[in-house]
Ligand SMILES: Nc1ncnc2c1ncn2[C@@H]1O[C@H](COP(=O)(O)OP(=O)(O)OP(=O)(O)O)[C@@H](O)[C@H]1O
Ligand SMILES: Nc1ncnc2c1ncn2[C@@H]1O[C@H](COP(=O)(O)OP(=O)(O)OP(=O)(O)O)[C@@H](O)[C@H]1O
Ligand code: SF4
């Protein structure tokens with residue numbers, strides 16, 4: 001469905017996506033995780049060609065949607081693509097909802113089939129747990145709570161019945177019960193409509209519960225990818241191991257949280273060799289000289305670390 | 313010592329028949345971390361905004377050091393705003409899109425302190441570094457940051473005034489576990505070192521459970537249960553609290 005090859009994106013002089021390959025098959029949910037600022041949103045926006053041209057530039061690579069490179073599409077082609085085939089749920093919902101139109105108007109606009117619009121809108125609002133506003137046609141986005149706005153975004157994204165949906169941190173503002181409801185809804189749509197999903201999140205717990213495949217990103221590149229079960233049970237990259245190790249638990253009240261030590265590297269000043277080197281507990285001398293290539297571990301499991309095979 | 317006391321707070325928005333906040337009482341002692349949890353849309357942010365008078369309420373009082381913030385003239389309120397800060401849920405809308413990050417933070421020092429330009433610069437950088445953002449961010453606009461970086465600018469701005477009391481509205485929701493840990497450690501360290509007080513709104517029970525002293529569980533504009541944190545997690549009394557806890561168990565390993 002979607003295949004990203006060798007994607008490189010720059011903001012000014014900083015290259016923040018430094019050669020990313022990633023694929024989403026029909027009916028598959030692929031997770032993209034990584035720390036704040038590592039380039040996840042930039043990959044997502046690129047995949048729908050939504051990078052603001054005044055700020056960023058896709059330097060090279062291919063974005064194949066059903067085999068055709070959308071980087072070569074004209075404005076009309078893109079419009080069709082984004083209206084129906086691909087939909088996008090933005091990380092900050094309020095900034096992407098239109099403040100001057102009501103929620104109903106915006107949902108109606110997004111609907112693929114315009115007949116029986118009111119019924120369809122009620123149905124969709126109910127599925128995201130917003131039945132309480134389905135009877136109110138005059139509600140504007142700023143009159144909703146943060147989590148409600150986020151759910152309106154999700155409702156809009158599925159209203160157009162897309163083939164691929166890119167979800168950027170879709171449940172960050174939601175409490176667990178609503179979050180579970182939304183995740184179940186997404187899983188159900190995936191089954192029923194054979195929807196393909198690129199699921200971007202900083203929260204490994206959520207990605208674990210949703211994705212078939214997981215890509216772990218660090219400093220603009222994928223450092224580990226594989227089927228969920230491999231990543232959960234046998235993470236090979238030290239960064240992935242650190243991420244899994246720092247999942248919080250209720251057992252350690254008032255204790256300091258465990259973080260991966262060290263600082264996120266700056267794109268303007270990346271280490272020469274492995275980008276995780278300064279923070280890595282397992283580093284050896286040779287990691288410092290050259291960035292490791294991504295290597296096959298087993299089956300469909302890959303990691304970008306010179307010691308991946310020995311670190312079990 | 314009781315630092316903040318909210319009495320019978322009530323807010324009804326136009327177009328709504330039911331109150332978004334329906335008679336809420338809160339009492340927070342100095343040095344306490346007070347958690348507020350509840351489902352999306354139950355009124356948490358409305359309480360936060362009402363305390364700081366960002367919205368007008370129909371009923372209730374907000375006593376901060378025994379003075380009613382809601383009745384205070386705005387001039388006087390401004391003097392309090394230095395020690396009373398808020399970290400907003402949606403950083404995108406709370407940061408001025410035309411102002412560079414460095415200036416957003418420096419502004420705080422211009423308003424509140426009498427410092428030389430060099431001192432202000434240093435403090436700005438120091439504050440940004442506390443939240444894991446350095447020099448490279450000074451000259452950027454909010455739109456030139458990632459979501460989690462913007463959230464941290466909001467935190468840095470709140471910390472810059474050296475406040476006594478901070479309302480944190482979902483302060484770490486878009487941060488990955490590792491950066492989240494750094495921020496929560498920072499908030500806990502500051503709390504210990506300076507005896508800060510927090511009203512901590514979060515949907516993440518794991519986070520609330522590990523840092524808060526007391527918690528109120530909110531539903532449909534009302535508090536259904538308030539208790540010390542250990543108690544709520546060990547023996548929730550209200551059905552809704554139980555549901556919330558059960559739903560979150562799925563996420564703990
Ligand atoms: N317009 C811009 N100009 C300069 N740098 C930018 C711009 N937009 C983003 N960046 C930088 O690019 C990097 C990647 O940003 P991106 O939004 O893709 O991160 P992310 O992985 O989605 O992070 P988060 O989890 O915090 O949302 C960040 O370091 C950010 O500071
Ligand atoms: N400016 C406004 N005008 C009208 N209604 C509003 C406004 N702000 C909030 N509301 C309504 O008040 C209720 C409570 O909203 P609030 O933002 O306090 O919820 P919340 O508990 O913070 O939820 P979330 O966890 O999703 O952020 C919601 O039903 C919302 O629609
Ligand atoms: S290549 Fe070396 S420094 Fe990089 S993650 Fe692997 S062991 Fe650590």
Ligand SMILES: [Mg+2]
Pocket residue numbers: 040041042091168458459460
């Ligand atoms: Mg992002």
Ligand SMILES: [Mg+2]
Pocket residue numbers: 145146147356357358401481
């Ligand atoms: Mg809120």
